[in-house]
Amino acid sequence: MVKNWSILAFERKRSKNETITKLASISENVIRIEFSVNLHNLLRGQDIQYNDSSASPGLLFDRKFRKRTPQNYPENPATIGEHIRKKRIDSGLSQAELAKILDVSTDCVAYWENNRSKPPITYYPRIHHFLGFCTTAINETNFRERIRTYRWENGISCKYMARLLKVDTSTVRAWEKGLNMPLTKKNRCDRRITPAATLNHVPQ
Structure with a gap:
């Protein structure tokens, strides 16, 4: 089956996949498929590599996928609003969830992230705590x-x-x-x- 796979028609491939698939699970970042056949024996002598040689003979496909980058994701943030948006997305938080953390309204977070307004200075300590660093240059030379x-x-x-x-x-x-x-x-x-x-x- 594996040897002739490249020349099989799509419907034939789907039929065979459905026949040998024992379990398929899909989460947000991981797709895991377990087959009902002994793949070690099936692939013996074939030039095919798979991820984990110690895995169960029925396991062939187990991959993690990077989440799609959201629209307007700031790869190189320059403003405090862009730093907030990047950290929020990286942390898997919604604007409403971050608003609760910072004790502000969701609109405030949206305005900051879109550079429509800047956070009042009173919010900078908690913003810097969330970011894990200070966005303003520190200079105490004078x-x-x-x-x-x-x-x-x-x-x-x-x-x-x-x-x-x-x-x-x-x-x-x-x-x-x-x-x-x-x-x-x-x-x-x-x-x-x-x-x-x-x-x-x-x-x-």
């Missing part, structure tokens, strides 16, 4: 970058940071842009920007 990095890592807005430091919001923005620097109060400000300073605070 005062300007220390403030910016701390805000993004802890999900703190400029307004809330200003409240913690007892300065105007515009002052925090100016520091981050490098437009000016705190002078005599620098050391005092540095002491305020510590994890302990905001550990028991919830950003507004």
